[in-house]
Amino acid sequence: MTRYFFILIAFLISANTIGQDLTGKQLLEKSIAYHDPNGNWNTLKASLTVKMSMPKSAERITQIQLDFPEQFYSTTVTKDENIITSILDKENCTLMLNGSTNISKEQKDTLRINCDRAKMMRDYYTYLYGLPMKLKDPGTNIYEKVQKKTFKNKEYLVLKVDYEAAVGKDTWYFYFNPISFALEVYQFYHDEATNDGEYILLSEIIEVEQIKIPKVRAWYYNKDDGYLATDILTTAKPLD
Numbered sequence: 119m120t121r122y123f124f125i126l127i128a129f130l131i132s133a134n135t136i137g138q139d140l141t142g143k144q145l146l147e148k149s150i151a152y153h154d155p156n157g158n159w160n161t162l163k164a165s166l167t168v169k170m171s172m173p174k175s176a177e178r179i180t181q182i183q184l185d186f187p188e189q190f191y192s193t194t195v196t197k198d199e200n201i202i203t204s205i206l207d208k209e210n211c212t213l214m215l216n217g218s219t220n221i222s223k224e225q226k227d228t229l230r231i232n233c234d235r236a237k238m239m240r241d242y243y244t245y246l247y248g249l250p251m252k253l254k255d256p257g258t259n260i261y262e263k264v265q266k267k268t269f270k271n272k273e274y275l276v277l278k279v280d281y282e283a284a285v286g287k288d289t290w291y292f293y294f295n296p297i298s299f300a301l302e303v304y305q306f307y308h309d310e311a312t313n314d315g316e317y318i319l320l321s322e323i324i325e326v327e328q329i330k331i332p333k334v335r336a337w338y339y340n341k342d343d344g345y346l347a348t349d350i351l352t353t354a355k356p357l358d
Contacts, residue, residue, distance in 0.1 A: 142260045142277050148299040149250045149292075153330045159251040162186050163357040164326050166247065172347035182243060185357055191240045202229060204236035211236060247331055247351070250292060250301050253277075257285030269293055269303060270319070288315070301332065305340065315340050326354035 140148070166182040178197040184190065192205040203214040211233035215221045221231055245252050253260065261278040268274075274293035281287070289310050293303035300323075307315035316339055320332035331354060337346035 140264050140275070142262045142264055145264050145275055145277055145294060145299070146250060146253055146260060149294050149301055150254075152299045153249075153301065154251050154328075156328050158327045158329055159248055160186055162327055162329065163188075165353070165355050165357050166243075166326075166351060167353040168243075169350045169352050170347055171350075173345070180243075183357060184244065191244075193236070193239060193243075200229060202231055204231075204233075204239070206233075206236055206240055246335070249304065253279060253292070255285075257282040266296075267293070272302075274303065275299075300330075307340065313341050316346065324351050324354045327356060 163185045164183075166184075168180045168182065170178040170180070176198050178195060180196075181194040183192045189208045190206070192203065195202045195204075201216050203212075203217075205212040205214075213219065213221065213226075213231050213233065213236065215225055215229065215231060226232060252258075259280050259282065261280075263278075265276040265278070266273065267276045273296060275296050277292045277294065279290045279292065288306045288308055291305045292301060293305070294300065295302055302320050303317060304320075305315065305317035307313070316337055319336045319338070320334065321336075322333035323330045324333040325331070331351060333351045335349040337348070338344060339346065
């Protein structure tokens with residue numbers, strides 16, 4: 119019994135000192151080594167399927183195809199009996215509603231079908247599913263001080279990030295498992311002083327091209343812990 123007690127103490131001391139020894143950039147590198155050990159993210163060619171459920175709204179299924187080397191990205195979104203396809207092929211943008219490119223202005227306005235939104239959703243999905251690798255993108259400011267925080271009764275090493283004005287205005291916190299360095303929570307604020315913004319709890323892992331991607335994302339408000347939605351990455355496979 120005494121032997122196991124001392125092993126536990128040694129383990130806790132080791133975990134406690136990790137955050138003190140790491141800079142922000144070192145912590146990021148360790149997490150990337152866990153999630154993308156072979157550096158495959160920037161050359162990824164994959165097909166992803168995301169199921170989103172939220173209170174008082176129909177389920178949304180988004181099928182994503184991406185080919186980073188060819189600068190190709192497409193989504194097919196199914197919700198409320200409509201199928202909206204957006205294709206970004208280098209500089210070319212193609213939009214379809216229920217298989218047709220003949221979309222009325224009223225339909226475009228009501229269903230928010232436009233190329234700007236297609237580009238915004240591309241950036242949204244590739245950012246979130248590309249974390250923590252995307253934190254190496256230009257314009258990202260990594261704070262050097264690694265914090266230790268308890269969040270939802272778990273201990274984390276926490277990395278603070280903000281962005282140059284041309285890239286983004288929010289402040290982000292990324293919560294890493296202190297042993298494996300897996301990314302398990304992230305949180306953002308528009309104005310941290312008001313405790314606005316959201317936090318996202320990550321669970322399970324799905325793997326594609328040797329990249330470990332969190333499978334489940336549950337979204338909550340910072341202010342009152344109000345539940346927003348859950349995204350489930352139901353499939354992730356190499357692009358045919």
